[in-house]
Amino acid sequence: MPLIDQVQKDMVAAMKGRQEARLGALRLIKAALMKQKVDSPKPLDEAAEMQVLKSLIKQRIDAAAMFRQAGRIQQAEAEEAERVIVESYLPAAAGEDEIDAAIAAALAETGVTSLKQMGIVMKATQAKLTGKTVDGKALSEKVRSKLS
Numbered sequence: 001m002p003l004i005d006q007v008q009k010d011m012v013a014a015m016k017g018r019q020e021a022r023l024g025a026l027r028l029i030k031a032a033l034m035k036q037k038v039d040s041p042k043p044l045d046e047a048a049e050m051q052v053l054k055s056l057i058k059q060r061i062d063a064a065a066m067f068r069q070a071g072r073i074q075q076a077e078a079e080e081a082e083r084v085i086v087e088s089y090l091p092a093a094a095g096e097d098e099i100d101a102a103i104a105a106a107l108a109e110t111g112v113t114s115l116k117q118m119g120i121v122m123k124a125t126q127a128k129l130t131g132k133t134v135d136g137k138a139l140s141e142k143v144r145s146k147l148s
Contacts, residue, residue: 003049003089004033021078025085032056050133056086087133094132102128103143115147 007030014023036052037044060083067076094102106124110117121143126134 002044003046004030004037004044007033007089021081022085025082028082029053029056029086029089050090053086053090054133057083057090060086090133091131092133094129094134098132099125099129099134099139099142103139103146107146113147115144118143118147121147 007026011023011026011030014026032052032055033044033049036048040048060079064076064079064083067073067079102125103121105128106121110120110124112118112121118140122140125139125143
């Protein structure tokens with residue numbers, strides 16, 4: 001089932017259950033997916049859907065940080081609650097052991113030893129972790145620490 005159909009089905013369930021916070025987050029997801037579908041000339045595939053969800057999560061994290069910085073705790077908590085709902089539509093996150101194994105395999109496969117060629121290792125590692133959710137910044141830091 002395409003993600004947009006799943007979100008629509010969950011929206012109906014949230015409406016029936018009178019879950020206002022969940023409904024708001026689901027509407028946000030659906031709007032972002034529909035916008036991407038209209039803006040993009042090619043059909044919305046799974047990779048594009050995941051990219052939309054990741055950008056929504058990043059927006060929620062940034063907004064929550066700004067609200068906390070401004071002393072608006074209630075709004076920050078609302079943003080974090082939305083982030084959790086959006087994350088529930090992403091595939092399972094890769095574990096630390098999986099990430100370390102993928103980095104080690106990519107290093108062995110590419111034979112890279114210098115920090116200048118970090119991009120090659122990152123690309124190989126991400127290819128090994130396809131289908132899993134991985135924080136790019138954390139992955140980058142791990143690869144950097146292994147190469148230095």
